Amino acid sequence: MNPIRIFISRDAASLSVGSNKIAQAITQEAARRQVQIEIIRTGSRGMMWLEPLVEVETERGRIAYGPVTLEDVSSLFHAGFALGQDNFAFAQDHALCLGRTQDIPFLKSQQRLTFARIGVIDPLNMDQYRAHGGFAGFEAASKIKPVEIIEEVVTSGLRGRGGAGFPAGIKWRTVAAAPGERKYIVCNADEGDSGTFADRMVMEGDPFMLIEGMMIAGLATGATHGFVYIRSEYPDAITTMRAAVELARRAGRLGKAFDIEIRVGAGAYICGEETALLESIEGKRGQVRAKPPLPAHQGLFGKPTVINNVLTLAAIPWILEHGGKNYAAFGAGRSRGTMPFQLAGNVKYSGIHEVAFGMSLREMIFDISGGTASGRPVYAVQTGGPLGAYFPEHLLDTKLDYEAMIAAGGMLGHGGIVVFDDRADIARQARFAMDFCAIESCGKCTPCRIGSTRGVETLDKIAADIDRTRNIALVKDLCAVMTDGSLCALGGLTPMPVISALTHFPEAFTQSPAKPRAE
Amino acid sequence: MNSEETIAIIQSECERARAFLDQKGNPRTALLPILQAIQSQFGYIDKDALPLIAQELNISQAEVRGVVSFYHDFRLEPEGQHVLKLCRAEACQSMGCESLATHMQERHGLLPGQTLPDSSLTFENVYCLGNCALAPAAMLDGKLVGRVNKEWIDQLISGVRR
Ligand SMILES: Cc1cc2nc3c(=O)[nH]c(=O)nc-3n(C[C@H](O)[C@H](O)[C@H](O)COP(=O)(O)O)c2cc1C
Ligand code: SF4
Ligand code: FES
Numbered sequence: 001m002n003p004i005r006i007f008i009s010r011d012a013a014s015l016s017v018g019s020n021k022i023a024q025a026i027t028q029e030a031a032r033r034q035v036q037i038e039i040i041r042t043g044s045r046g047m048m049w050l051e052p053l054v055e056v057e058t059e060r061g062r063i064a065y066g067p068v069t070l071e072d073v074s075s076l077f078h079a080g081f082a083l084g085q086d087n088f089a090f091a092q093d094h095a096l097c098l099g100r101t102q103d104i105p106f107l108k109s110q111q112r113l114t115f116a117r118i119g120v121i122d123p124l125n126m127d128q129y130r131a132h133g134g135f136a137g138f139e140a141a142s143k144i145k146p147v148e149i150i151e152e153v154v155t156s157g158l159r160g161r162g163g164a165g166f167p168a169g170i171k172w173r174t175v176a177a178a179p180g181e182r183k184y185i186v187c188n189a190d191e192g193d194s195g196t197f198a199d200r201m202v203m204e205g206d207p208f209m210l211i212e213g214m215m216i217a218g219l220a221t222g223a224t225h226g227f228v229y230i231r232s233e234y235p236d237a238i239t240t241m242r243a244a245v246e247l248a249r250r251a252g253r254l255g256k257a258f259d260i261e262i263r264v265g266a267g268a269y270i271c272g273e274e275t276a277l278l279e280s281i282e283g284k285r286g287q288v289r290a291k292p293p294l295p296a297h298q299g300l301f302g303k304p305t306v307i308n309n310v311l312t313l314a315a316i317p318w319i320l321e322h323g324g325k326n327y328a329a330f331g332a333g334r335s336r337g338t339m340p341f342q343l344a345g346n347v348k349y350s351g352i353h354e355v356a357f358g359m360s361l362r363e364m365i366f367d368i369s370g371g372t373a374s375g376r377p378v379y380a381v382q383t384g385g386p387l388g389a390y391f392p393e394h395l396l397d398t399k400l401d402y403e404a405m406i407a408a409g410g411m412l413g414h415g416g417i418v419v420f421d422d423r424a425d426i427a428r429q430a431r432f433a434m435d436f437c438a439i440e441s442c443g444k445c446t447p448c449r450i451g452s453t454r455g456v457e458t459l460d461k462i463a464a465d466i467d468r469t470r471n472i473a474l475v476k477d478l479c480a481v482m483t484d485g486s487l488c489a490l491g492g493l494t495p496m497p498v499i500s501a502l503t504h505f506p507e508a509f510t511q512s513p514a515k516p517r518a519e
Numbered sequence: 520m521n522s523e524e525t526i527a528i529i530q531s532e533c534e535r536a537r538a539f540l541d542q543k544g545n546p547r548t549a550l551l552p553i554l555q556a557i558q559s560q561f562g563y564i565d566k567d568a569l570p571l572i573a574q575e576l577n578i579s580q581a582e583v584r585g586v587v588s589f590y591h592d593f594r595l596e597p598e599g600q601h602v603l604k605l606c607r608a609e610a611c612q613s614m615g616c617e618s619l620a621t622h623m624q625e626r627h628g629l630l631p632g633q634t635l636p637d638s639s640l641t642f643e644n645v646y647c648l649g650n651c652a653l654a655p656a657a658m659l660d661g662k663l664v665g666r667v668n669k670e671w672i673d674q675l676i677s678g679v680r681r
Contacts, residue, residue, distance in 0.1 A: 013650050016665035048652035182543060194608030197649035225540065232592055233648050235661050261539045266551060266590035269646065283550030285589040301544045344651035345613035351652045382609055418651070420613045432612070436646065
């Protein structure tokens, strides 16, 4: 009999709640019971509240169990969870049994284009990657002219997933047209926004997809060298990406026409800003450059450079394989395709939910995420990372697309959605936004460098009930100066969470003392 | 610090960067990899390494110092034997990381940036570890931890104390 195939994630999030220990315990228990098993370590399915999640292959497909603790392992075997792929039966009566993975509503309601293989295959197994459609996009791209590759990307409507939402095809066209024999593809894997983790999951769960996307970008623009700049807070992603690059070199996919080097950040949020990131690769302080010149004209080492987010580049292989039109068939308004939304913080069902743009925040938070984890009322929602607005309940009908979010005074950013229950102190959150800006400012502009520190002081006075009316006006003034007088979006958008807090949660700035905090 | 070993690290990182870029670009691009390699080897960056780096990359010591001081990761002093980084960003705030930080201070006498008197553990802040769906999150010696609670912290600290 073939060994029974068991799938357990090795994504850093799964490891963080003990998936290695579960894998070990299952191996031991199987040996004790003399059951032949093979454990395949995959990326995560992105249903984080179910981690550690264990899947067993059966005749009906993979059956999921979770969240599994060490104490459950023996009872899972006892209930018959490892009868094998030739068997229809499974441990359906076990309390942790979730049925077929693909039928779990959170997963079933998704449109997984980018995340299709994540949680399914062994991320560093190139044969599995190919068997699941890997490199089909590159092969399609190799058969057409560079301009045609770019046209597919333009047709797809793909916009930058790093936050600014600039059309990827237009950026590529500029770099392709720029003169110069040396050009670069830089992948922005700095993923500094709180509440986001999709880049990390791509790098850990399907690294060849990102490599393939960069190879296609190289073909399209004539770039021969690529860098992936990964934040140092992601050690597992760094290890996996390095291993994947090495495997791709050995397989002859990298190294000749196009090669990739992995670079690691050093704990500076501002290095997610594209020009600061380029400075950092060049070995300098991560200070923002004034634009123009655009990186597309004079980027890394002064050469034409495509700089794209991980998710932008990861969407490329699908687009080339299936055509730009098919990608553009998903989405709403000018936001085409799908987005792996990241449901984080105080939600019952947390994780990755990849769907077409256009669902409302309310549907995402209540229908998909099941409301708060604490069971208390949803009080505030921050989308788009630390520079995103705090939305109150009455704005939750806003649609998740770039323009609709801006129209409501917020932003979609990198697709992170952070939910707070009614114990949140929004005045404290506003203070945190200013404090974060003060900590992470690159120091180039005064409104950002000094203004943020003044903002913290003034918000402290408001909290201490010192001259509230005057100090609230002062914070608003300060925000206007930061918005108008900052070179980049760190100083320029820090006012967004602050002003949204003042506008939508005025009660937070007039009550004292503070409410009891979340435990 | 071992100068020979340091110089070997510097030269090998420079060589790697140059080889990747077919001797194009600017060798200074190796600066962050050099600092990271030195810190991972020795646990911190000894001040005596700075002139060696400056010389090899043909830049001033002030420039090297400027880079070291800009990035939060680099340190010129050794840390505790273990390092606990607690995420203080929004998703973790929504799940109560602030009360964990208060607990660190009240129960264990540690503010962010501080080390236990026996040097067994350094406590630091970090802003997002990409584990926002399993908040509150922390990182212990480079390993991610999810669903952190006070009991876990107490066990950790009583385990590392000497
Ligand atoms: C303060 C700041 C931080 C940023 N952080 C990131 C980041 O972590 N990851 C990212 O992809 N883009 C980040 N960006 C956006 C980049 O500057 C840039 O728009 C992006 O890398 C372009 O790629 P895209 O078009 O594929 O999104 C940041 C921008 C600012 C102003
Ligand atoms: S706004 Fe802040 S982070 Fe951006 S360039 Fe100015 S000082 Fe630097
Ligand atoms: S906000 Fe804490 S891990 Fe992301």
